[in-house]
Amino acid sequence: MRMRHKPYAVDKMLEHPKLVVFKPILYKGKWNQLFDNSKPLHVELGMGRGQFITINASIHRDINYIGIEKKNEVALIAMNRALDIEPALDNLRILPTNIDYISEIFEEGEIDTLYINFCDPWPKVRHAKRRLTHRNYLNEYKQLLKPNAEIIFKTDNRDLFDFSVEEFKESGYELTEVNYDLHSLVDPSNVMTEYEKKFSEMGVKINRLKALNK
Ligand SMILES: C[S@@+](CC[C@H](N)C(=O)[O-])C[C@H]1O[C@@H](n2cnc3c(N)ncnc32)[C@H](O)[C@@H]1O
Numbered sequence: 001m002r003m004r005h006k007p008y009a010v011d012k013m014l015e016h017p018k019l020v021v022f023k024p025i026l027y028k029g030k031w032n033q034l035f036d037n038s039k040p041l042h043v044e045l046g047m048g049r050g051q052f053i054t055i056n057a058s059i060h061r062d063i064n065y066i067g068i069e070k071k072n073e074v075a076l077i078a079m080n081r082a083l084d085i086e087p088a089l090d091n092l093r094i095l096p097t098n099i100d101y102i103s104e105i106f107e108e109g110e111i112d113t114l115y116i117n118f119c120d121p122w123p124k125v126r127h128a129k130r131r132l133t134h135r136n137y138l139n140e141y142k143q144l145l146k147p148n149a150e151i152i153f154k155t156d157n158r159d160l161f162d163f164s165v166e167e168f169k170e171s172g173y174e175l176t177e178v179n180y181d182l183h184s185l186v187d188p189s190n191v192m193t194e195y196e197k198k199f200s201e202m203g204v205k206i207n208r209l210k211a212l213n214k
Contacts, residue, residue: 003071003074006072006073009072009075009086012079016079016154019094020045024101024104025105027105028104028107031040031066035064035091041110041113042063042066042093043114044066045099047078047100047117048078048193049078050077050094051190052115054089054092055191057085057193058085059094062114064093065093066092066138067093067094067095067106068099072096097107099132104214107110109144109147110144114137114145114149116151117154117193118193119155120156129165131163139171142213150211151211153168154196154208156204161181161209173213174214181206182206
């Protein structure tokens with residue numbers, strides 16, 4: 001996601017220490033304490049401007065949500081989107097950080113659901129390890145997910161999707177859904193991401209898989 005550099009982004013986010021967590025490693029294994037409840041924990045990797053996670057958090061107040069985004073200027077937009085929602089989203093935290101630190105942020109078996117939405121496809125073979133669905137990442141997520149917890153992955157990119165299906169299988173997940181045209185049937189539970197809306201309006205088919213941590 002291209003975005004003009006905003007040098008003030010960090011300062012703006014520091015004004016909202018309840019919503020934006022700058023030192024997430026302090027809460028490894030303690031996210032329930034931070035939220036002050038024992039609701040399930042859902043995490044979105046690369047949340048972008050936060051459309052998906054803020055809508056989910058406002059609908060499902062019985063779930064705690066964490067959105068991770070490495071670009072401060074993009075995370076700032078997600079923060080402002082969250083602040084606009086009434087009543088206030090006390091079940092959402094925004095982490096302006098890199099997914100590469102995920103094992104320092106979450107304890108083994110701490111996550112109930114992980115969302116990967118329209119991640120960068122890294123089409124060159126030599127960059128395959130950067131794909132968030134590469135087996136190296138999937139094996140790392142496995143440690144952090146509860147047994148039988150779910151990863152839900154959506155993308156417009158068919159090559160990335162085919163690659164990912166194989167990676168999930170190789171990494172020992174059980175695929176419970178492999179859908180090559182998500183919008184061919186109405187699924188009222190599906191919350192569209194910003195990229196999903198953009199691509200589906202262009203007529204591009206959206207792929208979705210669901211994988212259980214077995
Ligand atoms: C293509 S956008 C998709 C945004 C959103 N998920 C959607 O579906 O509309 C991917 C986002 O992931 C973020 N991202 C990519 N790699 C990341 C990483 N290693 N750690 C954190 N965020 C990352 C990018 O900065 C970008 O905002």
